[in-house]
Amino acid sequence: MEFEHPRLARALGWFSLGLGLTQLAVPRQLSRAIGVGENPLLMRGLGLREIGTGVGLLARPRPVNWLWARVAGDVMDLALLGAAMRQQDTDRQKTLWASLAVAGVTALDAFAAMRLGRSLKEGVEAARRERGIPVEHSLAVNRSPAECYRFWRRFDNLPRFMKHVESIECEGNRSHWVVRAPGGTVEWDAEIVEDRPDDRIRWRSVEGSDVETYGWVRFEPGPQGRGCTVHVCLRYDPPGGALGAFFARLFGENPERQIREDMRHFKQVIETGEIPTTQGQPTGSRGLIGRTLAHGRHLS
Amino acid sequence: MKATCWHGTNDVRVEDVPDPHILNPRDAIVRVTSTAICGSDLHLYDGYIPTMMKGDILGHEFMGEVVAVGSAVKNLKVGDRVVNPFPIACGNCFFCQEEQFSLCENSNPNAWMAEKMWGHSPCGIFGYSHMLGGYAGGQAQFARIPYADVGPIKIPDGLSDEQVLFLSDVLPTGYMAAEACDIKPGHVVAVWGAGPVGLFAMLSAWLLGAGKVVAIDRVPERLQMAKEKCGAEILDYEQVDVLDALAEMTGGRGPDACIEAVGMEAHAPGLLGAYDKVKQALRLETGRPPALRQAIRACRNGGTVSIPGVFGGLIDKVPMGAIVNKALTLKSGQTHVQRYMAPLLERIANGEIDPSFIITHELPLEAAPQAYEMFRDKKDDCVKVVLKPWGDGAVGKVVH
Numbered sequence: 001m002e003f004e005h006p007r008l009a010r011a012l013g014w015f016s017l018g019l020g021l022t023q024l025a026v027p028r029q030l031s032r033a034i035g036v037g038e039n040p041l042l043m044r045g046l047g048l049r050e051i052g053t054g055v056g057l058l059a060r061p062r063p064v065n066w067l068w069a070r071v072a073g074d075v076m077d078l079a080l081l082g083a084a085m086r087q088q089d090t091d092r093q094k095t096l097w098a099s100l101a102v103a104g105v106t107a108l109d110a111f112a113a114m115r116l117g118r119s120l121k122e123g124v125e126a127a128r129r130e131r132g133i134p135v136e137h138s139l140a141v142n143r144s145p146a147e148c149y150r151f152w153r154r155f156d157n158l159p160r161f162m163k164h165v166e167s168i169e170c171e172g173n174r175s176h177w178v179v180r181a182p183g184g185t186v187e188w189d190a191e192i193v194e195d196r197p198d199d200r201i202r203w204r205s206v207e208g209s210d211v212e213t214y215g216w217v218r219f220e221p222g223p224q225g226r227g228c229t230v231h232v233c234l235r236y237d238p239p240g241g242a243l244g245a246f247f248a249r250l251f252g253e254n255p256e257r258q259i260r261e262d263m264r265h266f267k268q269v270i271e272t273g274e275i276p277t278t279q280g281q282p283t284g285s286r287g288l289i290g291r292t293l294a295h296g297r298h299l300s
Numbered sequence: 301m302k303a304t305c306w307h308g309t310n311d312v313r314v315e316d317v318p319d320p321h322i323l324n325p326r327d328a329i330v331r332v333t334s335t336a337i338c339g340s341d342l343h344l345y346d347g348y349i350p351t352m353m354k355g356d357i358l359g360h361e362f363m364g365e366v367v368a369v370g371s372a373v374k375n376l377k378v379g380d381r382v383v384n385p386f387p388i389a390c391g392n393c394f395f396c397q398e399e400q401f402s403l404c405e406n407s408n409p410n411a412w413m414a415e416k417m418w419g420h421s422p423c424g425i426f427g428y429s430h431m432l433g434g435y436a437g438g439q440a441q442f443a444r445i446p447y448a449d450v451g452p453i454k455i456p457d458g459l460s461d462e463q464v465l466f467l468s469d470v471l472p473t474g475y476m477a478a479e480a481c482d483i484k485p486g487h488v489v490a491v492w493g494a495g496p497v498g499l500f501a502m503l504s505a506w507l508l509g510a511g512k513v514v515a516i517d518r519v520p521e522r523l524q525m526a527k528e529k530c531g532a533e534i535l536d537y538e539q540v541d542v543l544d545a546l547a548e549m550t551g552g553r554g555p556d557a558c559i560e561a562v563g564m565e566a567h568a569p570g571l572l573g574a575y576d577k578v579k580q581a582l583r584l585e586t587g588r589p590p591a592l593r594q595a596i597r598a599c600r601n602g603g604t605v606s607i608p609g610v611f612g613g614l615i616d617k618v619p620m621g622a623i624v625n626k627a628l629t630l631k632s633g634q635t636h637v638q639r640y641m642a643p644l645l646e647r648i649a650n651g652e653i654d655p656s657f658i659i660t661h662e663l664p665l666e667a668a669p670q671a672y673e674m675f676r677d678k679k680d681d682c683v684k685v686v687l688k689p690w691g692d693g694a695v696g697k698v699v700h
């Protein structure tokens with residue numbers, strides 16, 4: 001899904017950059033213009049913050065978080081201006097105007113952030129409703145198409161490399177899938193709809209399942225008859241509500257990465273008979289960061 | 301058990317940690333009898349390899365006695381004495397079957413990290429950062445070896461640990477570096493770095509037919525070793541202009557092959573050296589390549605620059621113009637150790653080579669922290685340290 005770069009966010013990005021550069025270049029003059037006492041160090045610091053936000057806004061295609069960063073920056077500026085109002089050397093007239101201007105910009109920033117946030121969410125949901133979440137991947141495997149086909153055709157092998165699949169029981173063309181979900185499992189039945197030995201398998205969930213899924217795998221002979229390239233495509237059409245959210249979580253923010261890791265494990269299992277691991281090996285005493293990371297998903 | 305653990309830049313500690321056990325069917329556990337510190341470990345010690353974590357067990361050069369094997373390991377049995385290669389390789393994938401073991405596609409559980417950095421992942425390596433698998437290393441009393449049916453080589457009785465330990469890394473590394481030079485009879489081979497890798501590259505260059513071997517370093521006892529044990533002519537790069545001297549030795553043409561056995565923390569004298577140090581400290585480049593630059597400039601037209609020296613990320617001011625216009629061939633890589641162990645073991649067994657001459661210190665494992673520092677600073681004439689995890693054979697400084 002690509003969304004057009006929101007024009008308002010871009011404009012605010014350039015505004016941030018311009019303001020930040022001015023703060024860096026002529027901090028004293030700027031202080032005078034808004035009527036506050038000179039503090040070039042603080043002004044330059046604020047300038048760096050502005051530049052950071054500006055770059056963030058311009059560099060990201062959908063910079064919702066950066067827009068909120070701007071709002072936070074505005075609030076900080078307002079607080080600083082408020083504090084300045086109480087200082088001796090402040091030109092209260094000028095500072096009041098400056099505060100009003102910042103308040104105006106704050107409103108604009110918050111508006112842009114909320115609007116972009118909403119349109120993003122709607123866009124994602126619409127896309128999921130329409131097309132499900134298809135993910136595709138190809139990988140060279142050092143086993144013949146026949147070996148790969150035979151392994152895959154026994155669907156009860158799939159949980160060995162598909163991280164979220166707890167178990168699959170199969171009988172003939174039917175298979176029963178149990179998939180881990182936050183706080184439980186989801187189950188459905190699937191059937192094979194195309195089965196060409198040593199070449200491809202296509203399957204889909206049976207009519208009336210809670211989850212509509214569809215997948216295929218194709219085994220293309222490798223160059224000079226060595227190994228094969230495995231192409232796979234998985235698609236889930238999640239229903240709305242809780243299950244929909246579950247599938248969004250299942251594939252994380254990056255479904256491509258999930259299928260890449262699953263397929264890497266397929267390759268490891270079929271080529272070497274095992275998945276390499278370091279889980280359970282000894283280590284010396286970990287630092288704080290290490291202990292936290294050890295609970296993370298992919299680090300071993 | 302006791303194990304040498306990384307705790308940060310310039311900080312390794314010997315700690316008590318749990319013993320390893322079999323995690324996969326193709327694993328084996330060895331009781332480590334000898335293990336060495338490598339120039340590659342210095343890159344970790346100095347903090348230039350990313351994705352290290354406090355508590356990581358170091359060490360990739362080790363040998364020992366098999367004490368347990370997984371259910372799928374049929375070729376080893378408890379009691380076998382083995383040397384273990386530093387690259388972890390499955391033996392089944394495309395690259396393993398091409399005998400390019402250090403490019404094994406299956407052995408790095410954190411391949412995605414390396415892919416982010418380099419585009420593709422090489423094999424996993426013992427004790428060498430999480431990006432390369434996060435495997436516990438062998439500077440410990442016990443070590444777990446994955447794919448034990450492919451890596452470790454059995455050692456016949458009658459050969460000492462000292463004679464065969466370096467089959468795990470530096471001997472094959474020097475050999476592969478020389479082999480990559482496509483040496484023809486009479487070729488002149490210049491080697492930057494007279495550390496263990498450089499010294500074995502010099503020996504190998506002779507084995508492969510070189511007519512002259514030149515060693516470039518600045519550490520007197522290492523140059524001495526290059527001259528006496530490896531038959532090299534020696535250049536102290538702090539005393540002579542290396543490019544001039546090499547031109548002089550080759551009728552102006554330059555060496556047919558240049559081997560860079562120094563790596564990313566080369567000693568970097570002069571203005572360009574200062575530039576590299578600042579950029580490396582700021583992490584704007586991750587390596588200092590003065591020896592590499594010099595090797596590229598020295599090499600004759602159409603010659604080969606072979607780079608066993610390890611670099612992790614980015615380096616600056618590589619003379620690409622010289623590479624293109626002199627039609628140079630560049631070769632590099634982590635060593636495909638498994639490919640070389642058997643033939644080199646044979647040469648050791650029949651007395652053709654005795655790699656033990658590089659050992660200057662044999663210390664108990666507990667001395668690892670001091671040993672790292674001594675090896676890094678080239679103090680006490682240190683060329684290679686062997687650690688003895690069980691204390692036996694830790695004779696201190698070795699007199700040859």
Ligand SMILES: NC(=O)c1ccc[n+]([C@@H]2O[C@H](COP(=O)([O-])OP(=O)(O)OC[C@H]3O[C@@H](n4cnc5c(N)ncnc54)[C@H](O)[C@@H]3O)[C@@H](O)[C@H]2O)c1
Pocket residue numbers: 338339340341342343469470473492493494495496497498516517518519522537561562563564565566567568590591607608609610611633634635683
């Ligand atoms: N490719 C591989 O598989 C592999 C395997 C093992 C080691 N290595 C690498 O090989 C390199 C050497 O390893 P080692 O164990 O011999 O290390 P080492 O530190 O003992 O040797 C390096 C030598 O280079 C010399 N040196 C430093 N700067 C120099 C310069 N500018 N010009 C000439 N010489 C210079 C040092 O004085 C030292 O003698 C390291 O980078 C190491 O990581 C690679």
Ligand SMILES: [Zn+2]
Pocket residue numbers: 338339340341360361386469470
């Ligand atoms: Zn090494």
Ligand SMILES: [Zn+2]
Pocket residue numbers: 389390391392393394395396403404405406407
């Ligand atoms: Zn492999």
